[in-house]
Amino acid sequence: MTQKVAVLGTGKIGEALLSGMIRAGWTPADLLVTTRRADRAEQLRTRYGVTPVTNAEAAKSADTLILTVKPQDMGTLLTELAPHTPADRLVISGAAGITTASLEDRLSPGTPVVRVMTNTPALVDEAMSVISAGTHATPEHVAHAEEIFGAVGKTLQVPESQQDACTALSGSGPAYFFYLVEAMTDAGILLGLPRDKAHDLIVQSAIGAATMLRDSGEHPVKLRENVTSPAGTTINAIRELENHGVRAALIAALEAARDRSRELASGSNG
Ligand SMILES: NC(=O)C1=CN([C@@H]2O[C@H](COP(=O)(O)OP(=O)(O)OC[C@H]3O[C@@H](n4cnc5c(N)ncnc54)[C@H](OP(=O)(O)O)[C@@H]3O)[C@@H](O)[C@H]2O)C=CC1
Numbered sequence: 001m002t003q004k005v006a007v008l009g010t011g012k013i014g015e016a017l018l019s020g021m022i023r024a025g026w027t028p029a030d031l032l033v034t035t036r037r038a039d040r041a042e043q044l045r046t047r048y049g050v051t052p053v054t055n056a057e058a059a060k061s062a063d064t065l066i067l068t069v070k071p072q073d074m075g076t077l078l079t080e081l082a083p084h085t086p087a088d089r090l091v092i093s094g095a096a097g098i099t100t101a102s103l104e105d106r107l108s109p110g111t112p113v114v115r116v117m118t119n120t121p122a123l124v125d126e127a128m129s130v131i132s133a134g135t136h137a138t139p140e141h142v143a144h145a146e147e148i149f150g151a152v153g154k155t156l157q158v159p160e161s162q163q164d165a166c167t168a169l170s171g172s173g174p175a176y177f178f179y180l181v182e183a184m185t186d187a188g189i190l191l192g193l194p195r196d197k198a199h200d201l202i203v204q205s206a207i208g209a210a211t212m213l214r215d216s217g218e219h220p221v222k223l224r225e226n227v228t229s230p231a232g233t234t235i236n237a238i239r240e241l242e243n244h245g246v247r248a249a250l251i252a253a254l255e256a257a258r259d260r261s262r263e264l265a266s267g268s269n270g
């Protein structure tokens with residue numbers, strides 16, 4: 001039997017996932033989408049050939065429901081969804097902070113729920129998606145979630161107690177790297193380089209460093225030491241990074257992101 005998958009709340013993450021699933025061979029006719037705005041629904045139909053439906057229709061006709069609304073919109077979505085969702089549907093939440101227990105409380109008893117934290121590199125099939133099973137999710141349900149999110153990158157199963165930390169590391173992670181590139185490009189401007197050249201130098205350095213981190217099998221400390229010559233240039237930069245507390249700032253930043261993920265579980269609007 002064909003498995004139908006619905007993406008509910010198809011914004012940035014929902015569309016990234018949808019487009020990746022189609023690139024990986026899912027048939028658009030088996031993919032349903034829901035949106036809040038009619039023009040967005042039409043855009044997705046035109047772009048991908050998927051079928052826009054209401055949340056209630058998605059619950060009735062899809063086997064797997066992937067919820068990609070903002071955490072703050074999850075309550076409203078569940079109010080629209082829950083009365084129409086039979087307990088045999090697999091519900092996958094992609095929202096930061098929202099626990100499987102809170103979703104199970106709102107859905108029919110026994111509904112399998114899986115929580116996934118992915119990230120925007122899903123757009124280029126380089127996502128990191130972290131997956132946790134709820135109370136009623138079987139290994140088959142988790143495998144189905146891995147198959148879906150595997151279409152856009154790597155997947156990793158973790159206990160749900162680690163999801164908020166993973167959200168801080170990999171869910172938000174791309175933003176930190178974009179921020180670093182922004183800041184280093186500004187440094188290039190300060191040093192007298194044209195912006196486009198500074199951008200290209202930093203981006204290619206980032207790609208090279210990321211590839212080495214992934215493929216060399218070396219520890220990041222060793223890789224950094226290999227760049228850091230005695231009485232050379234790099235150590236002068238590293239001393240400034242340490243003087244400005246960049247390592248401590250990163251640790252504090254990720255802790256703050258983890259804490260915000262925990263707060264979102266309780267529906268905090270910030
Ligand atoms: N952005 C990121 O980097 C990441 C985000 N996430 C998680 O993914 C989720 C989505 O984030 P993101 O894609 O950035 O957000 P977006 O705002 O881009 O997408 C959410 C979409 O849901 C729509 N929506 C809201 N309520 C409903 C509803 N009741 N029925 C149908 N559609 C609805 C919104 O419509 P409208 O456009 O009208 O507001 C919007 O298009 C969040 O929970 C976030 O925590 C996870 C990992 C990374």
Ligand SMILES: O=C(O)[C@@H]1CCC=N1
Nearest residue numbers: 096167170171172173
């Ligand atoms: O900032 C956020 O809340 C979302 C979740 C992870 C990345 N973006």
